[in-house]
Amino acid sequence: MSEALHEIALTVNGVVRRTAVPARRLLSDCLRQNLGLTGTHVGCEHGVCGCCTVLMDGEPVRSCLTFAVTAAGHEITTVEGLAGPDGSLSPVQRAFSECHALQCGFCTPGFLCTVTALLRETPAPTDEQVVEGISGNLCRCTGYQNIVKAVHRAAELIADEDGTPAPAGGEA
Ligand code: FES
Numbered sequence: 001m002s003e004a005l006h007e008i009a010l011t012v013n014g015v016v017r018r019t020a021v022p023a024r025r026l027l028s029d030c031l032r033q034n035l036g037l038t039g040t041h042v043g044c045e046h047g048v049c050g051c052c053t054v055l056m057d058g059e060p061v062r063s064c065l066t067f068a069v070t071a072a073g074h075e076i077t078t079v080e081g082l083a084g085p086d087g088s089l090s091p092v093q094r095a096f097s098e099c100h101a102l103q104c105g106f107c108t109p110g111f112l113c114t115v116t117a118l119l120r121e122t123p124a125p126t127d128e129q130v131v132e133g134i135s136g137n138l139c140r141c142t143g144y145q146n147i148v149k150a151v152h153r154a155a156e157l158i159a160d161e162d163g164t165p166a167p168a169g170g171e172a
């Protein structure tokens, strides 16, 4: 017997998207398979690696641990939604590129979402706060040093854009 489908509507990267999912479809699978947003990566599917991190109402969530039906009515931001409307990279994306904070890139969408939320909450994090903030995201390639540098660089870029003084955080 085929599984019953539930009609859901969720706002993804600013656009209302409607789709039908089985009750147990994961948000990660819904984004990738129903909505074609394959920028959200799936690694462990057990809530460990953080690759699948997206923002739900601005807060990072593991989309592999979230049912699509529970995301109904919420605002989801995926890596595809981080760039500006004209396609210009966000400060966090630019900083990751500038600081060589990725190698294979598999973990990167999750890091970008996590760091975007981290810097909204803590615009000038210390090294310690950065390490704590990204502790739920695993990277098997970079050794994290350039990722930490990129977070500080992103904080500077955001401060420049906002016209606020450069963050006093950085080296703790
Ligand atoms: S795929 Fe979701 S935490 Fe690893």
Ligand code: FES
Residues within 6 Å of the ligand: 101, 102, 103, 104, 105, 106, 107, 108, 138, 139, 140, 141, 142
């Ligand atoms: S860049 Fe390869 S896993 Fe992070």
